[in-house]
Amino acid sequence: MYALTLTAELNGVTNLRPKDTAESPFWYTFTVQCTSCRETHGKPVAVSRFRESSCSIKTAPKPYAQGEPPKQQSVIEFDCRGLEFTDFSPEGEWLADGIESNTKFEGVELQDGEWYEYDEKAGDEVSIKDLKWEIKRA
Structure with a gap:
């Protein structure tokens, strides 16, 4: 069993957290x-927890909570047979909540390694x- 972890x-x-529902799988x-x-495959492989594959995502994604200083937290856990994940790319839509305002941020994109927005309520x-991002044995 492995876990994808994040420190941010x-x-x-x-x-x-990723936007990951049955209607809109991440x-x-x-x-x-x-x-x-x-041998490393030439193209990245994408897996969904709602689709059958040789890798199974065992848990729903866990929200990454803000902390000072930032701490490594598990995002998902998965089990693979015959292959090993060596790197993760955060492609897709992510969600976040304003700490003080509880503003719901959707469409958060993390491919560039950073995201900036203005919270009107706050x-x-x-x-x-x-x-x-790190892939560790769970």
Whole structure:
């Protein structure tokens, strides 16, 4: 069993999580390496917890909570057979909540490694940056 973990600096927002529902599944995109020949596949592989594959996502995504200092937290857990994930790409739509305002942020994109927005209710800028994704044995 493995876990995808995240450490990130969240300013003004919390509960960062992928938009991942049966109606709108999130496709977790990974670089894949064969466990026997150790060859890395040329194209990334995307998996969904709502589709059958040789990798099963065991849990619903856990929201990443804001903290000072940022702490590594598990986002999802998965089990793979015959392949190993070596890198994660946060492609897709993410969600976050304003800490003080409870503003619901949708359409958060993390591919560039950072996200900035203005929280009208809080009257302040919010951001997500310094994302560090890691795949660990659970």
